[in-house]
Amino acid sequence: MDIFLQQILNGLVLGSVYALVALGYTMVYGILGLINFAHGEVVMIGALSALGVMGMAAGVSLPGPVIVLLATLVAMLVCMTLGFVIERVAYRPLRNAPRLAPLITAIGVSIVLQVVGMLASHREYLSFPPLVPHTRHQVAGATITDVQVLIIAVSAAMMAGLFLMVHYTRLGRAMRATAENRAVAGLMGVNVNRIISATFVIGSAMGAVAGVLVSANYSIAHYTMGFMLGLKAFTAAVLGGIGNLGGAMVGGLLLGLIESLGAGYIGTLTDLCRYDWLLAASGEIAQRCSNNSALPLFGSNYQDVFAFLVLVLVLIFRPTGLVGERVAERA
């Protein structure tokens, strides 16, 4: 039971990060109908710049958490600027172009950022300095570290903050209006360009925080880290229903849990030696089970396959994602 609880906790930690990054994808998609494939790299740049600041602050006699906080703020500023520039340079000139064009520039931006990260980090794995305690806590037999608690708490707080902002502020209302219909929102006095820039800036800031949290948890940052993280977060956004904030959160947490439980239990569940009827039916399997302690059909090597299989199934049976609604095709 404690192992099961531990897997749930692992999944929640992983899922919180996916959800935080997924929000960046889903916000942009909701407003522009564009998949910002560079978002994963923005997360990476956030992590690298935070680690860079921490490296520079190594000699400063400030308490560890203060340095981390400062580094996070710098990373957020860097990423906010980056998000703003990416939108201005790569997407705004193509806003009325065919939909494939900005998709290609998105991939281009992603590659450019990866190379920038590679040059800035000298291609090395950067390690997160021991500024935050990795103190372990016992929860009903499962362990969770301070950093992991922080990941869940910060992610939840940021998601709640975003949700409140979108639904209860002037900016949020303007964002929703822009998402609904850009032209009409413009006619109603909404400065559409500013709203779109704001969306990119907010999403990038959240991405920067996600980057710092991920690198703190694994104590490692690398210029390739954004690619798979971005892909998974995008999957999470689609799983929940892309364009829907709640969907990104649900999708992220769900994907984290699926991966964690999948990798943890698929080997045990498909272990041929577990099933007595199978042993009775086939002498060869019984023979091989007596030589090996386990004979799993699938192992943790199918971890990613499992996550994407769930995505395929969801898309077959609910193409709009789990909580997404079919919105009327935009003009």
Added chain:
Amino acid sequence: MNTGNLSGALKGIAYALAAGALLGVAACGKKEEAVKIGHAGPLTGAISHLGKDNENGVRMALDEANAAGIEIGGKKVTFSVQSEDDEATPEKGTVVAQKLVDAKVVGVIGHLNSGTTIPASKLYSDAGIPQISPSATNVKYTQQGFKTAFRVMANDAQQGKVLGEYAVNKLGAKKIAIIDDKSAYGAGLADEFEKAAKGAGGEIITREYTDTTKVDFAAILTKIKGLKPDLIFYGGMDSQSGPMMKQIKNLGIAAKFLSGDGGQTLKFIELAGDAAEGAYCSSPGVPLDQMPGGKDFASRYKAKFNTDIQLYAPYAYDATRVMLEAMKKAGSTDPAKYLPELAKIQFQGVTGNISFDEKGDLKGGGITLYQVKDGKWQFLETVGG
């Protein structure tokens, strides 16, 4: 002249001037020959620090030979290195191998990974170019029947066997969990480990998998925790084993941790931090300070490159010197002429005695075990060798 070195325009001009001056002198003396040696390894990506380390080893050997005015067959020869980035991927490995063949290098030091070395070895074999890998340890490399394939390091069968027996006999592990990164190196080493551990009476309670890009191992480690192993073995590189070690400690798993030479690096300790304490790793060959010429090599390396040796640089250095020695013996830099000399060479390198068996494997390569104590790799013992 120095076609291999394009690192900076200024440097290039300086070299050109120097070469011009040398040519002026050489023109009235003996004939001079310029010869290219190829190096291939990952110069970008997760383990680029190890690729650069190997390249430095090759450069050092060639620069020393050039400085000493090496003569082969009565002719003065200037060696240069053409270093190619194989990105540690098999596809890129064959591309750069073809590039080196086309550039008519007379020999290749590389590649670093087994996954790149094996597919590349066919191209070198077809072109008749001798290849010495400083660090590829997968057994398949020398079992393909290629006359041109050599290595200066004990292979995975030798290393995995030592590790498996060490885990059971010396570390007293009865229940063992194995994780590998599905690469030719990681999976190959894990297979040999599994065989040897079983043979020594250990029980393999599970085999789990990750890949060379992952940093989250919580799910598989939690599963392993539930199985209460005495020891966790990882077949793979430091970029995974560092974070993995940290997560093992965070999850409160009491098992011992054992890995191969891919984890026996400074980066492993840096990435795992305090959690590295007590981890065991092996490394083929003997430790730097126990190598016949280790201390001297380390200080020369530091003086030349202003950085510490990461891992395989002494092997890349020795591989290069063995190749040059064979050329000297044959009196020729022609691959077809010096290859027979290479196969029967007896050479005292900084890593130890180097000679090859009929397959091209290093004869009597030792395996050394290390443990992290007080944030440093401490020598435990050398098995074989």
